[in-house]
Amino acid sequence: MSEEFQNDPRVPPELRHSVFITTLDKIYNWGRKRSMWPIMFGLACCAIEMIATAASRFDMARFGMELMRPSPRQADLMIVSGTVTKKMVPQIVRLYNQMPEPKYVIAMGSCATSGGPFKEGYNVVSGIDKFLPVDVYIPGCPPTPQALIHGFVKLHEMIEGQTIRDVPWYKEGVVDAIPVPALGPDLLDWRQAQEIAARARQIAEEAQEEEA
């Protein structure tokens, strides 16, 4: 193993002849995964289980996560815990856009995964992954604190698999922020605006044909 490390271009020359070196990846990922700061963001009942996880029985501080930051600029993990409603989605997308990279999203509970038991409601979005990229889904209604910590362990495993060479935030180019949806006669996702306009035109043409 030591030859591989000695010839690796990322290893500085003065360390090349040491016997055992951890890769930069491992240190980088260890630092990131052992001190993720969640944003203080609880929507509904799952938030109470998240608070119970932060309390003394299922201590989240063992993973470095007890520091829940109210400001999105200082956080790197968004645990969407609770039902995502149409009225709230613009604020969630705005908060996600304000978080600096690297950022992760956990969809905690059935409601954040897919709308949950309230899926048929007129004010409920069928899962936060309609707007944000989600990394881990945790089912349950609500997931017990042990299930939530298992979700964190899965997130840590995912982070361990990332390498500095491939991560998107060190690549060139500006990442587009997700467009904030608008609240009109119903929730409007600007990425679908073309299809909605096309359909409106189609319906108008059909109405004209009917009249004629």
Place this chain on the structure above:
Amino acid sequence: MVRLVKSLEPSPGFPEGDPIALLQERFPDAISPADKGNHTGVIVESDRLPEVALYIRDQLGYQYLSSVTGVDYLDDGYFEVVYHAYRLSGGGPLTFKARTPREDPVLPSLVAVWPGADFQEREIWDLYGVRFTGHPNLKRILLWEGFAGHPMRKDWKEPYYEEEHKPFKSRWPQGHFAMAEERTPWGRNVQYPPDFTPEGWTPEGDAALYEGLLELETGHGNGKGLRTDRVVVNMGPQHPSTHGVFRMVVTLNGETIVDLEPVMGYLHRNHEKIGERNTWLGNMPFTDRLDYICSMHNNFGYAVAVEKLMGVEVPERAEYIRVIMAELTRIVNHFIAIGFLFNDLGAFFTPALYGLEERELILDLFEMASGSRMMCNYFRFGGVARDLPEEFLPLARELVENRLPRVIDEFETYLTGNEIFLARSVGVGVLPKEMAIAYSTAGPVLRASGVAYDVRKAEPYGIYDRFDFEIPIGTNGDIFDRYKVRIEEMRQSLHILKQALDQIPDGPIQAGKKAYQVRVPAGDAYGRVENPKGELGFYLVSTGGPNPYRYHIRAPSFINLTSLGEMSKGHKVADIVAILGSIDIVLGEVDR
């Protein structure tokens, strides 16, 4: 200062006799009895509604308006608004209703008589489209301005609409799996009016809301020649004060509050629309998710309301189990309420952590009995779902006799005498007695303002009349009194628990056989319980079928918020957070 009383205060001077008969005598042409089969209450002519309401409040003594509900009778062609009023000395409700045709629904507003009807009338405007003339601020409350349609109407279909009532035929016997997203052309839960196009359209936003606020007169200057300006600040939905997604739009003059308007609906999950599609039994797990901290108590309220319609007798052991679960829930809720109140005041997390530790032990009991820590789904119509396992009673006795009294005394030791807490809470957020009654507040907020009213003593449900307990009443109605009332209520709950654990008999836990198709006879009923946060009521209308026709939840946190604006005027920004924490709201209930 908090004192303990044994029973409700009598209110003398009001006429004896049947209130409906007195009403019919006084207004012979405006009152008519309820004409649908098995419905309660009287029907009032809609133009005479304000003067009848004044008579009911002043002459008959029904000072407390508990709930205002709207019902859509599609086949009969009218909307009906149902009011329930109570006397503060106890007893049953006076139900009166007003009707208006579906084409152009207009009713006079009762905000001048009972200010507590404010938010509930706005909700009926939002969800049904009934306009209330004379309402000071008739805007949408749970949905946003610009939403297409009034969703609770019976002819309004949601985007994922499948069938009128559950169970859906598409699940069995030919239940091929299909995601709900495939039912709309957009792949999501949205629907647009046919002529809507996003080209050239800009969203309305909050223009209407801010316009109303900036017109307020504050009186410029601080009297010493300094000109001040009014600022509007959003204490927005994402907020470190962990009460959930609640937004307050505050108009400030410097640091002093001039006006506060709460904006809700960020967690509006359509319980009522889904409730009309569900079966009677299928609604029980959804009631868990209303006030998600006290799920057993919400189940209790729903079971009481349906059992009123069904006329079922609950066996003894089940009644005792219900009381034990309800009082344990009260202790859990007050630990969280006090813990998060201190979170907001700045004692970050120590009292909350100590309270959450005790809550974990009580949640172990709930998990043992019902299967889940929070969403218990334990009550059924006519009893409870499962019997208690053997480890339950010894563990409960150990907690109630040894551990919990010690912990509550410890809370008193280090919290009540704390000078910082006293400076920030005594005299802050005062709600006088008459205002508390007029604004329909309930629960510890009402009792801290000096009103002796508790649903367990006013209209006892279950076996609460057998237990010997007292009600703590405050004097000033400030934050300190609400905190002290909650501590004393926890002690009284322990007292009730000791009696219940001693007296619990053996026996069956459910009346009749276990059935999943529950048929409830036609009629309407309003059942209420004393939730730890206030009075939780369910108004149910049944047409004799397997699904409810109308399912309405009278949420205590929603109505307690009516007084938030009044309580905060004149205080500083730092006080609003403390006042909101002392009202103790839960957004699942506020937005339903």
Place this chain on the structure above:
Amino acid sequence: MYGSGILKGLGVTLKHFVETYIEDIRYLGKRYTPETLPQRQGPKERGIFTVQYPFEKLPVPENFRYIPFLVYDDETGKERCTSCGICAKVCPPQCIWIVRTKDPKTGRPRPEPAEFYIDASICMSCGYCAEFCPFDAIKMDHDYELSAYHRDELVFDLKKLLKPASYHAQIHPTDWKREEEARAAKAAKKAAARKARKG
């Protein structure tokens, strides 16, 4: 003295802090072992209350409900489900989809499920399916370690849902005993009735 309230409060916190060390001494080095877990998580505990998940797991009680699973008999390998559809009808958010098998020759329905889907991302863990199943074919599982990276892994089909009856006996011992006794009593009654008819 002004400030005595704050000092009393700090004294309570200090007492909690010291008590954790006293409890450690009382356990004498056997603190983080599974035998002491019930005592440490019980009502008489004064010290550190933490459960070191994922290294030690807090056991769940028998009644615990999370996501359902289907039971098949160990000896025959056949599922107990007859696709009667009661669980699909009683589910409040309607997250169970069942296709009943049709006999290919006669075209009449057979009591076996051809397809059985449960969308675990809609399930609200209410337990009605398990409570009202007349054949003890669907029960509530205790497994809560179900986190996934993709949303389609959370739709369970018949293969993923089937688990042996021995697993059901292991996680629900008292329920298993009660069901076996009821089953044996019914079989005995049937045998007695058959004997009475023959004789």
